[in-house]
Amino acid sequence: MGLFSGQFANVVEWEEWNDQMIFYKWSNKEIKKGSRLILRPGQDAIFLYNGKIEGIFKDDGEYDIESQIIPFLSTLKGFKFGFNSGIRAEVLFVNTKEFLVKWGTKNPINIPTPALPGGMPIRANGSFTFKVKDYVSLIDNIAGTKKQYLVDDVKQRILAILDQLLMCWISKEGKDMFNLQANAFEIARGIRDDLDMEIMRDGLTITNFTIMSFNYPAEIQSMINKTASHSMIGNMNTYTQASMVEGMTSGKMQGGGAASDMAGMIMGMNMANQMMQNISPLNSAASNQAPATESKPNFCPNCGQKTGDGNFCSNCGQKLIP
Structure with missing residues (x-):
């Protein structure tokens, strides 16, 4: 038997290995005496017999099927290879990677x-x-x-x-x-x-x-970008003024000297109006405040008599508060 054992031996392995393949089925071949299973890292081997799972092997390496695999298969346990006999089984190789x-x-x-x-x-x-x-x-x-x-x-x-x-x-x-x-x-x-x-x-x-x-x-998308920009700017008047100043100082404003001067004049007027509007509330607030009252002297400026609670001197009748 040793003379012919080599011709029946085969290798059970993932022959068309590809990392984009989820599984590969080794089938339509006989597993013969002397056959070996080669299991690479990231692969599991599932032995199938008559469409049912007989065993699952997960550790990579090389195995002798007769001595290391068959003894662990439920249905084929104790199977003995004859001179011309083999096992018509299938082996499903599964890629275990993510x-x-x-x-x-x-x-x-x-x-x-x-x-x-x-x-x-x-x-x-x-x-x-x-x-x-x-x-x-x-x-x-x-x-x-x-x-x-x-x-x-x-x-x-x-x-x-x-x-x-x-x-x-x-x-x-x-x-x-x-x-x-x-x-x-x-x-x-x-x-x-x-x-x-x-x-x-x-x-x-x-x-x-x-x-x-x-x-x-x-x-x-353009509308979303504009909305985001407006929310970041906050005060559109300030943004407009800053943009005009930037355009004038950088020389990017188009239309020649006259157009630039006119734009500058308009911008100056707008800024002046804006400043006056900001100042007006302050002036109004100041005008509405009551005048500060002057303090009453402790002694009469006419006769030197110490003053009391009244607005006139009790000694000479001098008015104490102007």
């Missing part, structure tokens, strides 16, 4: 809002991560009919329902349509939970979902 996928809306999503009858067209982008969680569900719903499964397959499935989920969570609880970035974390958390429920039945799980940014139409 997959990162970037996403972006292909078309604008019209979010209902009272301000715009047709809805607010919004785009968004971000990323999500997922991994394999339940091998039984994965085999029952996907691996049973597919030889391999790619990250792009999951991405296309997520994108097919992502627009509806974005619309649902943006509209939920009356989110501020013009300040969605402030609510991005809450919206992303809701979408992650919904997506996780959607792919859970296939043995996958969403480990994270993020929204990097929301994008508005150019006209809407």
Whole structure:
């Protein structure tokens, strides 16, 4: 038997390794005497016999199937290879890494809002991560009919329902349509939970979902920028005056000397009027104040007699308060 053992030996391994593949099925081959299993880091090997899981191996390395694998398989325990016999089994290799996928809306999503009858067209982008969680569900719903499964397959499935989920969570609880970035974390958390429920039945799980940014139409974005600028400026009169001064001193004001002089005169008049308006309330307040009262002397300036509580001297009748 030693003479022929080599010709029946084979290697069970992930022959088409690709970090964008979620699983690969080694099948339609006989596992023969002398066969070896090669398990690389980040891979799990699931032995299947008649469509059922017989054993799962997770430690990377090289194994002799006859002595190190078969003794641990429930149905095949005690199987002995004959001269021409082999095992018609399948081995499912699973990529255990966490997959990162970037996403972006292909078309604008019209979010209902009272301000715009047709809805607010919004785009968004971000990323999500997922991994394999339940091998039984994965085999029952996907691996049973597919030889391999790619990250792009999951991405296309997520994108097919992502627009509806974005619309649902943006509209939920009356989110501020013009300040969605402030609510991005809450919206992303809701979408992650919904997506996780959607792919859970296939043995996958969403480990994270993020929204990097929301994008508005150019006209809407311009309005948002102007509103933000106005709120930062506060006093529009001060802003206008400062802008005119800057234009004159920097030489950016167009129209020649006459136009510049006229603009300067108008600006000076406006500034003077503004100053007078600011001063007028102060003058009015000052005129409304009661005149300060003069103090009464302690001694009469005419006769020197000490004064009392009256407004005239009790000795000579001199008026004490002018």
